[in-house]
Structures are given as C-alpha cells and as structure tokens.
Amino acid sequence: MAPEGKSPRLPEAGQWPDRVAPAALVAGIVLTTVGFLMAFLWVPPVGGASVGGAELIGDAMVSQKLLLSQKIFYFHMPVAITSFIALVFGAWYSLRFLRTREARYDTCARIALEITLLFIALTMITGEMWTRFEWGVWWSWEPRLTTYLVLMLVVIAYFVLRGSVDEPERRAAFSAVVAIIAFIDAPICFMVTRLIPSSIHPVVLREGGMSPEMGLCVAVVAAGMLCVAFALYRARFRQVRLAQRVEALKEELGD
Amino acid sequence: MAEREKQERARRSDAPASPRSELCARPSALEQYRVLLMKDLRQELRTKEMLVSMGIYALLVIVVFGVALSFARPGADFLEVSGGLLWALVVFTSLLGLNRSFSHETENGCLEGLLLAPLDRGVVFLAKATSNLAFLAIVEVIAVPLYWVFFSSFAAPAASAPLIVVPLLLGSVGIAGIGTLLSTITASTRGKDVMLALLFVPVVFPLLYACVSATTAALAGGVLMEEAFATSLALAAGYDVVMLLASWVLYDFVVS
Amino acid sequence: MSAAPAAIRCEGVTKAFGTRKAVDDLSLELPRGAFLSVFGPNGAGKTTLLRMIATLTRPSAGRIEVEGVDAKEEPDRAREAIGLISHNPMLYPDLTAEENLLLYARLYGVRDPGARVIELLDAVGLKHRRLDRVRTFSRGMTQRVSIARALVNDPAVVLLDEPYSGLDPHAIEVFDDLIASVRQDRTFVMVSHDLEKGLRLADHVLVMARGRAVAFDPKDELDEDEFRALYRSTVGMGVA
Amino acid sequence: MNPILADIYSTILPSAPYVIAAYALLWVALLAYVLVIARGQKRAEAQLMLLEEALADRQAKGE
Numbered sequence: 001m002a003p004e005g006k007s008p009r010l011p012e013a014g015q016w017p018d019r020v021a022p023a024a025l026v027a028g029i030v031l032t033t034v035g036f037l038m039a040f041l042w043v044p045p046v047g048g049a050s051v052g053g054a055e056l057i058g059d060a061m062v063s064q065k066l067l068l069s070q071k072i073f074y075f076h077m078p079v080a081i082t083s084f085i086a087l088v089f090g091a092w093y094s095l096r097f098l099r100t101r102e103a104r105y106d107t108c109a110r111i112a113l114e115i116t117l118l119f120i121a122l123t124m125i126t127g128e129m130w131t132r133f134e135w136g137v138w139w140s141w142e143p144r145l146t147t148y149l150v151l152m153l154v155v156i157a158y159f160v161l162r163g164s165v166d167e168p169e170r171r172a173a174f175s176a177v178v179a180i181i182a183f184i185d186a187p188i189c190f191m192v193t194r195l196i197p198s199s200i201h202p203v204v205l206r207e208g209g210m211s212p213e214m215g216l217c218v219a220v221v222a223a224g225m226l227c228v229a230f231a232l233y234r235a236r237f238r239q240v241r242l243a244q245r246v247e248a249l250k251e252e253l254g255d
Numbered sequence: 256m257a258e259r260e261k262q263e264r265a266r267r268s269d270a271p272a273s274p275r276s277e278l279c280a281r282p283s284a285l286e287q288y289r290v291l292l293m294k295d296l297r298q299e300l301r302t303k304e305m306l307v308s309m310g311i312y313a314l315l316v317i318v319v320f321g322v323a324l325s326f327a328r329p330g331a332d333f334l335e336v337s338g339g340l341l342w343a344l345v346v347f348t349s350l351l352g353l354n355r356s357f358s359h360e361t362e363n364g365c366l367e368g369l370l371l372a373p374l375d376r377g378v379v380f381l382a383k384a385t386s387n388l389a390f391l392a393i394v395e396v397i398a399v400p401l402y403w404v405f406f407s408s409f410a411a412p413a414a415s416a417p418l419i420v421v422p423l424l425l426g427s428v429g430i431a432g433i434g435t436l437l438s439t440i441t442a443s444t445r446g447k448d449v450m451l452a453l454l455f456v457p458v459v460f461p462l463l464y465a466c467v468s469a470t471t472a473a474l475a476g477g478v479l480m481e482e483a484f485a486t487s488l489a490l491a492a493g494y495d496v497v498m499l500l501a502s503w504v505l506y507d508f509v510v511s
Numbered sequence: 512m513s514a515a516p517a518a519i520r521c522e523g524v525t526k527a528f529g530t531r532k533a534v535d536d537l538s539l540e541l542p543r544g545a546f547l548s549v550f551g552p553n554g555a556g557k558t559t560l561l562r563m564i565a566t567l568t569r570p571s572a573g574r575i576e577v578e579g580v581d582a583k584e585e586p587d588r589a590r591e592a593i594g595l596i597s598h599n600p601m602l603y604p605d606l607t608a609e610e611n612l613l614l615y616a617r618l619y620g621v622r623d624p625g626a627r628v629i630e631l632l633d634a635v636g637l638k639h640r641r642l643d644r645v646r647t648f649s650r651g652m653t654q655r656v657s658i659a660r661a662l663v664n665d666p667a668v669v670l671l672d673e674p675y676s677g678l679d680p681h682a683i684e685v686f687d688d689l690i691a692s693v694r695q696d697r698t699f700v701m702v703s704h705d706l707e708k709g710l711r712l713a714d715h716v717l718v719m720a721r722g723r724a725v726a727f728d729p730k731d732e733l734d735e736d737e738f739r740a741l742y743r744s745t746v747g748m749g750v751a
Numbered sequence: 752m753n754p755i756l757a758d759i760y761s762t763i764l765p766s767a768p769y770v771i772a773a774y775a776l777l778w779v780a781l782l783a784y785v786l787v788i789a790r791g792q793k794r795a796e797a798q799l800m801l802l803e804e805a806l807a808d809r810q811a812k813g814e
Contacts (some may be wrong), residue, residue, distance in 0.1 A: 030769055036774075071770055072770055072773045073772075074702070075773070075774065075777060076773075078337065079777070098505075098508045099530075101569070101571060103528050103529035103530075104529075109355055114784075118780065118781070118784050121780055122776075122777050122780055122781070124774065125776045125777060125780065126773045126777060129434055129769040129770070129772050129773035129776075130769070130773070132769060133769040133770075150460045150461075151455045151457075153456070153457035154457045154458060155452070155455075157453040157454045157457065160453055161440070161441075161444065161450060161453075161454065164444040164445040164450055165443070165444050165779070166445075166446075168528050168529065168531070169528045170443070171801075172528075173508050173509065174440045174444075174509065176508070177436070177505045177508055177509055178438065178440070178454065180463075180501070180505065181433075181436075181458055181498075181501065181505070182458075184497060184498070185457075185458050185460075185461065186499055187493055188461045188493070189464075190810065191460040191461075191490065192464050192494070193461070193463050193464060193491050194464075194484055195486055195490060196464065196465060196468045196486055196490065198485050209287065217313040230296075232781070232784060232785070233784075234789075235788050236784075236787075236788050236791075239788050239791045239792045239795065240791065242792065242795045243791060243794070243795040243798075244529065244530070246795050246798045246799050246802065247530075247798075248529075248530035248531075249799075250798065250802060252807060253533070253802060253806065253809075258715070260607070261631070275591040275592065275664075276591070276664060276665035276667070277665075278621055278627065278664070278665045279591065279619050279620050279621050279622065279664050279665070280620045280622060281587075281591070281615065281620050282618070282620035283617075286617070287617075287618055288619075290614060290618055291618075292615040294603070294610075294614050295609065297606065298603060298605050298606060301605050301606070301644075302605050359603065359605075362604065363599055363600050363601055363602055363603070363604060364597065364599030364600070364601045365601050365602065365603055367567060367595075367597075367599065367601055368601030368602075368615065368660070369592075370567060371565060371566075371567070371590060371593065371595055371601075372590060372615065372618040372619055372664075373586075373587035373588070373590040373591050373618075373619065374587075374590075374618055375587075452726075453711065458519060492653070511567065511568070
C-alpha cells in the first residue's frame with residue numbers, strides 16, 4: 001500500500017478489477033455484437049408490443065403487430081436491466097459510505113450513479129424509438145416508461161444536489177441518502193403505476209413469455225451490456241481517482 | 256486480549272456514573288417529542304408565516320386553475336380531471352410550506368442547538384414531520400372546501416366524494432414524512448427552493464399517482480370507485496410506511 | 512488508574528475525508544476547571560475539533576472523552592455535560608427569551624425548568640426582558656441569552672466558538688464579565704481569532720496549524736513573547 | 752412493383768429508421784461517456800504537468 005505518513009491515501013485502483021476491465025470491455029463488445037447479429041439473423045420474427053384490442057393512441061388506431069421494430073427490444077431490455085443493476089450498486093456503495101464515512105465509497109457511489117444515468121438515458125432513447133414507431137406518439141404514460149422517467153429525474157436531481165453542496169463530507173452524506181431513496185422509490189413507482197388500473201392509458205401486453213430464442217438473445221446482450229458498463233465504470237473510476245490524486249498532490253505542494 | 260478489554264470496561268464503569276448535573280433528569284423521548292412539537296406550533300401561531308403564505312398560495316393556484324378551465328365545458332368529464340388538479344394544488348402548496356418549515360431551524364443555527372441536547376435524531380424527525388403534517392392538514396381543511404366552492408358548478412361529484420378525506424390524509428402523511436427528510440437536506444444547499452422541488456416531485460410521484468387515482472375514483476364513483484379505490488389506497492399506505500421508515504432511519508445521517 | 516478523569520481527553524483524534532485532514536492525530540488532556548484557548552489560522556481545524564468535542568461531528572479515528580464519557584460511544588451522556596456558545600445564537604427569533612430557554616431546559620430534562628430559566632436570565636441581566644421576542648434583541652443581548660442557553664443544563668464543560676464575532680466593544684466587556692461570573696469550576700474551551708483576549712482568559716493554550724497541534728502548554732509555563740512569535744509564524748503559514 | 756415484395760417491404764421499411772436510430776443513438780451515447788472520461792483524463796494530466804513545473808521551479812530555486 002501507499003507508504004505511511006503524508007503521502008495521499010486514496011481509493012485504490014490497480015487491483016483485480018482493473019486487470020479484468022479490458023477483458024470485460026472486449027467481452028462486452030463481442031457479446032453485444034453477437035447479440036446484435038442474433039437479433040436480426042437468428043431469432044424468429046415476433047410481433048411487437050401488442051395492444052389489448054385496438055386502442056387509440058395519439059391520433060392513430062394501433063392494433064397491428066409490427067415486426068422489425070421489435071428488434072429494438074433486444075437492446076432495450078438489457079440496457080434497462082443494466083441501469084437498474086448499476087443503481088443497486090450505487091445504493092449499496094451509498095449505504096457503505098454512510099456506515100464507514102470513507103470518501104472512496106462516495107466516489108464509487110457517484111460513478112455507479114453516473115453509469116445508471118447513462119444507461120437510463122439509453123433505455124429512454126431505445127424506448128422512445130419503439131414508442132414512436134409502434135404507437136406513433138413520442139410519449140406514452142406506460143408504467144415502465146413512467147418509472148424510468150421518474151428514476152431519471154431523481155438521478156438528475158442527485159447530480160444537481162451534488163453540485164449545490166460545497167462541503168465534501170456533507171455532500172457525500174446527502175447524496176448517499178438521496179441515492180438510497182431513489183433505489184427504494186423506483187420499485188414502488190413501478191408497482192404503483194402497474195397495479196392501479198387506469199381508464200385512460202392503454203395496457204400494453206408484452207408478456208406471454210419470451211420464446212427461448214428471445215430469452216437467449218436478451219441474455220447475451222444483457223451480459224455484454226453489463227461487461228461494457230463495468231469497463232466504463234472502471235475507466236471512469238481510474239480517471240476520477242487520478243484527478244483526486246492530483247488534487248491531493250497539489251494541496252501537499254501548494255504551500 | 257479479552258482480559259484487557261474487560262479491565263478497560265471495568266475502569267470505564269468505575270468512572271463517575273454520569274457527568275450529568277444534579278439539576279437534570281433525562282426526559283423521555285415522548286416528552287422531548289412533545290416539547291419540540293409545541294415549539295413548532297407556538298412559533299407558527301405567533302408568526303402565522305407558513306399558514307398564511309400557504310393559504311394564499313393555495314387560493315392563487317385555485318385562481319390559476321379557474322383561468323385554465325375557463326374555456327372548458329362543464330360536464331361529468333371534469334370529475335376525472337379534478338382529482339388531479341386537487342393534488343397539483345396540494346403538492347405545490349406543500350412544497351412552499353416545506354421550504355419554509357426548515358428555514359426556521361437553519362436561520363440561527365437552531366438545529367445545532369437541538370442536536371447538542373441528549374436527544375435521539377429520530378425524535379427531531381418525527382416532531383418536525385408531525386408539525387409539517389399539522390400545517391398541511393390545516394391548509395387542506397381550508398383549501399379543499401374552497402376548491403369545491405369554486406369548481407362545484409362544473410360537475411356534481413358522486414355520492415362517495417367525502418371519501419377523498421382518506422387519500423388526502425394518506426397523501427399528507429407521506430408528503431410530510433419524505434418532505435421533512437428532503438427539506439432538511441436542501442435547507443443547507445445553494446438554491447434550496449429549486450433543489451427541494453427537483454428532489455421532492457419525482458420522489459413522491461408514486462404516492463401522488465396512487466392518491467390521484469383514489470381521489471378521482473371517489474369523486475367519479477361508479478365502476479372506477481370499485482376498481483381502483485382500495486388498491487390505490489393500499490399502495491399509498493404502503494408507500495407511506497416504507498418511506499417514513501426509510502426517512503426515520505436515514506435522518507441521523509442527514510443531520511450529523 | 513487516574514484519580515479523577517480529565518475534563519476533556521483526546522487521543523489521536525483525526526477527522527479526515529479522503530486525503531483532506533481537518534484534524535490530524537491530535538492528543539491532549541485538559542484537567543477540570545481549566546480554560547483552554549485554541550488558536551490557529553483559518554482552516555487549521557479549530558472549529559472541527561470543537562465540534563467533535565461537542566459531539567456534533569464524529570471523529571474518523573481516535574477517542575474523545577468528556578468528563579470520562581466516550582463521546583463516540585455514548586454521545587447522549589457526553590452531551591449532558593456540554594454547553595456550546597457559538598457566534599450563532601441558536602435561538603428561535605420568534606420565541607421569547609424565556610420560551611427559548613424553557614425549550615432547551617425541557618429537552619435536557621431540567622427538574623424545575625421555570626425556576627432555572629428565571630435564575631439564568633437573572634444571571635445574564637435579562638430577567639426583565641424575558642417576555643420579549645429574541646428577534647427584538649440587540650446582538651449583544653442575544654449573545655447573553657445564548658450564554659444562558661448554553662448553561663441551562665449546568666454543564667461541566669463549556670465550549671465557545673468565536674463568541675465575539677459581531678459584538679461591539681461594550682458587549683464584549685459584558686460578555687467577558689459574564690463568562691467570569693459563570694466560571695465556577697467549569698472547564699472552558701474557547702476558539703478565537705483574538706490573540707490578546709484568548710491569552711488573557713486562558714490558563715492553557717493550544718495552537719493548531721493544518722489540523723495538527725503545534726503547541727499545547729499550560730499558560731504559566733509559557734514565555735509570552737516566544738508564544739506570540741510562534742503564533743505569528745503559524746498564522747502566516749495558513750495565509751501563504 | 753410486385754405486390755408481394757411491396758407487402759414485405761412495407762413491414763420493414765417504415766420501421767427501419769427508428770430501429771437504426773435506436774441502435775445508433777445507443778452507441779453514440781456510450782461513446783459520449785467515453786469522451787467525458789477522456790476529457791477528465793486530459794484535464795488531470797494538464798494539472799499534473801503544472802505540478803511538475805512547480806516542482807521544477809522549486810528545485811531550481813533551491814539550488
């Protein structure tokens with residue numbers, strides 16, 4: 001470890017996760033590419049999201065099943081899964097921070113939430129494209145979309161909050177609490193929007209189970225996305241750590 | 256090793272029983288809770304700052320709704336919207352109140368004074384949440400009938416309308432609980448008003464959704480009432496329990 | 512085993528976040544009834560130290576004992592022995608002086624709060640203004656109520672955090688007299704920028720720079736000129 | 752056009768832009784994050800350079 005005394009001790013890097021990270025990146029790229037090819041060449045065509053009967057969404061009557069747009073699903077869902085897993089890690093690191101008060105967990109939580117935000121944005125983008133084509137509207141208050149919108153807003157608020165507190169330890173404690181609240185809020189939000197029958201919003205049936213081919217394809221892409229997310233997390237972590245080390249060094253030399 | 260620890264402990268318990276002065280006897284948490292709550296209520300009764308500003312704000316929101324709806328045709332459809340409008344009123348008014356409620360504590364560093372006392376942090380949270388709930392309830396008692404007076408000409412609500420008291424109560428409890436935690440956080444940030452709204456609205460979204468559903472069901476009655484009312488209330492109650500517990504546990508980390 | 516526990520004992524107290532150390536491995540032992548003045552440049556960690564003793568902040572490492580009670584393990588017991596006077600009065604402006612003190616007295620569980628509050632207000636010379644709101648008080652008067660507030664639980668240890676800021680010379684004089692009159696056998700710790708004032712009241716001094724204790728001495732063992740030079744050099748360190 | 756072909760295309764062509772956009776935007780966003788990381792790295796390196804300069808100055812003065 002770092003020699004004792006004045007030398008800055010910081011969130012460690014350079015252990016096994018950093019050795020794994022490049023491999024994870026390669027694996028992620030390979031898996032997502034394989035998943036991409038599978039989605040278009042191998043998985044038999046499935047109907048897209050179908051609506052219970054025919055529904056009026058926006059200005060268009062929607063009832064038909066569309067084939068190609070359904071291919072978005074093979075990336076949409078893995079990305080959504082990844083974002084939620086990143087949020088779980090963020091909340092876990094936040095909890096560890098609150099118990100130990102160690103700055104490194106704060107950094108970890110912050111970067112995990114950055115990854116969460118990134119993947120939520122990806123989920124929204126892919127989801128948007130789907131909604132736009134299948135239902136002809138840019139937005140529909142569908143439970144999943146709504147949940148992700150709310151989650152995205154909380155995560156954005158998390159970063160705004162970080163920006164508006166100056167004192168590092170207080171900032172870390174506040175944002176950890178918000179991250180945990182976000183983590184609790186998301187499932188409740190999904191349940192609430194899901195369980196309450198609404199007379200206005202169409203109930204979108206996407207279930208009926210996935211065929212084994214679909215499941216496999218989603219699993220492959222999900223594994224790939226997780227690898228990519230991990231590699232990104234680690235790269236960001238190293239970069240932030242470097243910046244912190246430089247800051248610490250500057251303080252040591254500054255006077 | 257264990258032996259030494261034991262000795263250490265013995266030595267510590269040898270130390271004078273308590274450094275507490277003869278003058279004091281540790282009060283119960285309930286007593287402290289009562290004292291803190293009375294403090295908030297007394298302060299508010301004296302200045303009426305929060306109640307007046309929240310009340311006037313509620314009235315103004317109603318006026319804005321009046322403008323917004325002035326070209327709508329009265330009819331039964333209005334009942335489906337009115338629940339949502341009522342909750343918009345509650346949310347904006349409570350945002351204003353929550354922002355105010357904590358500025359008292361930070362103004363002179365009073366919160367620190369409270370934290371110096373031998374006082375469980377959970378008690379501080381519960382007392383503050385209770386007083387916020389009380390103020391919110393008072394404002395609702397004034398604003399909801401007012402809302403009815405202004406908009407009852409649009410459509411007559413169903414017979415089950417008085418049941419909106421239940422979602423209003425559940426909603427206010429949740430808003431006061433999570434709102435107290437969030438306003439404590441934002442009280443010491445830059446641009447705290449915006450910050451509170453930014454955190455508060457998405458976090459209470461599920462509660463809001465459930466409460467709007469229950470309120471609409473109660474106002475519209477009929478099939479909707481049977482289908483959605485109980486489920487919505489159960490979900491709102493679940494949210495209240497989870498979030499109150501979480502806030503209560505997390506409060507300690509926020510204040511210290 | 513020592514005869515009587517020290518009023519305040521710090522062992523290797525550290526407050527760190529990341530690489531930044533506000534207080535770095537600080538140890539000291541202060542006997543009962545002492546008056547310690549803490550000096551140091553801005554950002555030296557004086558206030559952080561005081562807040563840790565006051566149990567408002569938890570140290571990252573080390574041990575703080577107040578009157579023999581571990582402040583980290585049993586903060587509530589330690590709190591019963593502590594009073595804090597800061598530049599922030601910690602009084603609700605819309606409550607009267609009496610109501611403010613009653614509030615704190617009840618939180619500490621003072622047995623006869625009414626009598627205790629009157630007695631304290633009398634001591635700070637504001638008995639006749641007790642029904643006025645704190646908002647209407649001048650800065651000096653507010654600070655006097657603040658003294659009464661800090662003493663409401665009859666603390667063995669009184670902490671003062673820059674108590675003079677914002678006071679005019681006359682108010683400072685009144686403040687000093689009051690402090691002297693409530694001194695009794697209490698232990699005082701004061702953080703202040705004012706070297707002369709701090710030196711006059713103190714019988715122990717602690718100089719901090721960058722979180723570390725540069726000097727900790729009983730005052731009578733102190734060569735004042737030498738100390739002044741040391742003070743200037745440490746304060747200079749902070750400025751550069 | 753051959754009606755059968757037209758029918759086949761009609762199931763694919765209208766949705767193609769959205770599918771392509773979804774995939775493209777996905778990778779664009781990931782790339783943007785990589786760029787953020789790279790920028791942070793560059794900034795840290797610049798700071799490090801300043802420190803090295805300061806250290807060199809100090810040594811030069813010390814000698």
